[in-house]
Every structure is written in C-alpha cells, then in structure tokens.
Amino acid sequence: QSALTQPPSASGSPGQSVTISCSGTSSDVGGYNYVSWYQQHPGKAPKLVIYEVDKRPSGVPDRFSGSKSGNTAFLTVSGLQAEDEAHYYCSSCAGTNNVFGGGTKLTVL
Amino acid sequence: EVNLVESGGGLIQPGGSLRLSCAASGFTFRNYAMTWVRQAPGKGLEWVSAISGSGGTMFYADSVKGRFTISRDNSNNTLYLQMNSLRVEDTAIYYCAKDVGTVAVANRGDYWGQGSQVTVSS
Numbered sequence: 001q002s003a004l005t006q007p008p009s010a011s012g013s014p015g016q017s018v019t020i021s022c023s024g025t026s027s028d029v030g031g032y033n034y035v036s037w038y039q040q041h042p043g044k045a046p047k048l049v050i051y052e053v054d055k056r057p058s059g060v061p062d063r064f065s066g067s068k069s070g071n072t073a074f075l076t077v078s079g080l081q082a083e084d085e086a087h088y089y090c091s092s093c094a095g096t097n098n099v100f101g102g103g104t105k106l107t108v109l
Numbered sequence: 110e111v112n113l114v115e116s117g118g119g120l121i122q123p124g125g126s127l128r129l130s131c132a133a134s135g136f137t138f139r140n141y142a143m144t145w146v147r148q149a150p151g152k153g154l155e156w157v158s159a160i161s162g163s164g165g166t167m168f169y170a171d172s173v174k175g176r177f178t179i180s181r182d183n184s185n186n187t188l189y190l191q192m193n194s195l196r197v198e199d200t201a202i203y204y205c206a207k208d209v210g211t212v213a214v215a216n217r218g219d220y221w222g223q224g225s226q227v228t229v230s231s
Contacts, residue, residue, distance in 0.1 A: 003153075034212070034214070034215040034216065034217070036215075036216055036217055036218075038154065038218075040154075045204055045221040045222065045223060045224060046146070046154060046204070046206075046218070046221060047221075048209075048217065048218055048219050051209055051215075051217040051219075052215075052217065057209070057219050087153075089153060089154050091154075091156065091216045092216075093214050093215055093216065095214075096168055096214065097156065097168055097169065097170055097171070097214065098144075098156040098159070098168070098170075098214055098215075098216040099156060100146075100153060100154045100155060100156055101153075102153050103153040103154070
C-alpha cells in the first residue's frame, strides 16, 4: 500500500494554468477509474474537486479538470486565482483499499 | 443541508482504546458509503477505512487492519471507528466523509466533518 507520487510543489501566476501529476501503478491509478483530487486550505477539511478521474462535483468551477494516462493522473487548474493556493491531494482505489498521494503545495505567484 | 459531526477524540495512552463517532444529517444515510481519513500533524492525508451503505462491506488500510473497526448504525445515522491498541503514530485529526455514492473503496468524499483530534501519548 504505497503512497502515490506527487510533486511537492507547483506554482503559477494568476490567469495561468498549472497541471499537477499523480503517479501510481497498474494496481491503483492504472487499474481503476476511481481517482479523486482534494483541495485543502490550512486548518480546513479537504474539499473534493475531482472524482472518478474527470468528474466535477456540483459547485466546483470548470477551471478544475482531471485526466489520466496509463498509471498517472493529472489535475489541471486553469485561469489560476488567488484562492486556488492550497495543498492538493490525489487518491486512488487500490483494490481492497485506497491510497493518497503525498500532496502538492500550489502557490499562486 | 448535509452535516457531519465527529466526536470521541482525546488524549489516550499507547495501547489504549477510543471510539470515534460521526453523526450525520441532511441526507439518507443508509444510501451512501462512508469513509474515515486521518491527518497527522503537519503531514498529508491518509485513508483509514470505509464502509458500504448497508454496513456489510468494510475496508481498512494495512496500517490499522486488525486494530480498528469501522461500523455504522443506519437507524441512528451514525458512523463509528473503534480504535484499539493505539500507537503514538495514530496521533492525527480523524475526519469522516460521505461518499458520492455506494462504492466504499472509491474515496469520493463530497462532504466532510470538521475532524476529531486523537493524541496517543504517555
């Protein structure tokens, strides 16, 4: 049950796009379409921004999009805004359990 | 409005036991899978356990298997996490989350509680 691999940090200027990767294996990301992405601001509970690879929950702006290629999933945030600065975590079903990535700190410059 | 409220956390010595509760309201509780996720101080998220809507299927992280038990009372809209043989490394904020649907291991938490602090220390 190894954690998924995310870059520790990412950054972009307001209005730009940034993509965060989430690397796993054929036993998790590559084997299931149950990939989720969470946004977490300091001191707050996580918020679901993408589920099942590319679905957006109600209320999440369409600036957030998800995709997957092989064993790697991606979260793209377009038209960066100041409030997008947060930690982002991916997660994936791994059969009989689930696993998170280590998290990526997104900084809006 | 969906609301999840955790309780039962606190300070406990290594080897001790605690039971967390998560009171749910604002949705038909029995129709949704539920998940526990924890976050150690200054660390990332860790998936802990999940249970199907009926309560008949449970899943656990390897780090807690055999020590923690997830359950639910659909008549009282409450989720539980019984934690035994607690270790220092179990120290974390524990969150409960409602799933988007019925697949317990999918981890699609669309609503979260505020978290309950568990501290394991002598």
